[in-house]
Amino acid sequence: MNWKILMLALIASVGLQSCSEDDGSPNGGKANLTVRMTDAPGDYDAVLIDVQGIEIHVTSETELEGDVDGDGWIAVDDVQTGVYDLLELTGGVTQVLADTEVPEGFVSQIRLILGSNNTVVVNGVSKPLNTPSAQQSGLKLQVNEELVAGENYAFLLDFDVDNSIVTTGNGGYNLKPVIRLNAEPNAGTVVGSITPVNIQALVRIENSNITISAYTNAEGEFSLNGVPAGTYKLTVIPEANSLLNTYVIDEIEVKANSVTEVEVVTL
Incomplete structure (x- = not known):
């Protein structure tokens, strides 16, 4: 009888210890992170960017897995490295650069590391x-987002190509990226289409704080991603040689974590 009591006590003790160990954060203190890249318009034939890595700066109360130098910078796993044409990422098209788990904690910055194979076609x-600075330490963007274990977060890197490429006096080109980072888990999306579809148009929404734009695709469709909740003005600007008029909607309401669909715009 005493042995049975002892064994039950031992099992209960192990069970309590196991529960204590399992009471930590979900996924072992990991948050789910997706990093995507898209592009605002640019007047070039192609803009090819050589993506070689992504790092995030995390402040955590516990020791960070992957923090090799002890400075809080962690390399994001499973980055889809390669050369991407930013001008193919219009009309709402995005390129997934990473879809992985990262340690929970406060992320102050994200760093996009570029290689040397960057070109522009004119x-x-x-x-x-x-891109000398990008090759050395990466392009640093402010995030300031608390990542909670078990939650999903999506970072959208929105290049502004037209303002990111600077011509030099000798006919060369420098990349000084202007990137809008949207790290809001509750951002919305604005979608719609135009007619006629045989032209390309620039679609822009804006308010006093934010401007987001994208081109329509071959089917006349557009998608504006990573839009914070709020009220915006929408402007559709057809290509100049179409001789069509600009179309304006004075107020569009974008709600958190939802898709706002605009009726077909007839130019």
Whole structure:
């Protein structure tokens, strides 16, 4: 009888210890992170960006897995490295760069690391894009987001190509990226289409704080991603040689974590 009591006590003790160990954060203190890239319009034939890595700066109360130098910078796993044409990422198209787990904690910055194979195509001629700072330490963007274990977070890197490429006096091109980072888990999306579909149009929404734009695709469709909740003005600007008028909707309400569909815009 005493042995049975002892065994029951031992089992109960192990069970309590196991429960105590399992009471930590979900996924072992990991948050789910997706990083995507998209592009605002630019007047070039192609803009090719060589993505080699992504890092985040995490402040945590516990020791960070993957923090090799002890400075809080962690390399994001499973990054889809490669050369991407930013001008293919319009009309709401996005490129997933990473979809993985990262340690929970306060993320102050994200760093996009570029390689040396960056080029711009102008009038059919390919020319190098100089990016010395990006190759050394990466392009740092402010995040300031608390990542909670078990939750899903999506970071959208929105390049503004037209303002990111600077011509030099000797006919060269420098890449000084202007990137809008949306790290709000509750951001919305605005979708719609135009007619006629045989032209391309620039679609822009804006208010006093935010401007987001994208081109329509071959089917006349557009999608504006990562839009914080709020009220916006929507403007559709057809290509100049179409001789069509600009179309304006004065107020569009975007709600958190939802899709706002605009009726077909007839130009």
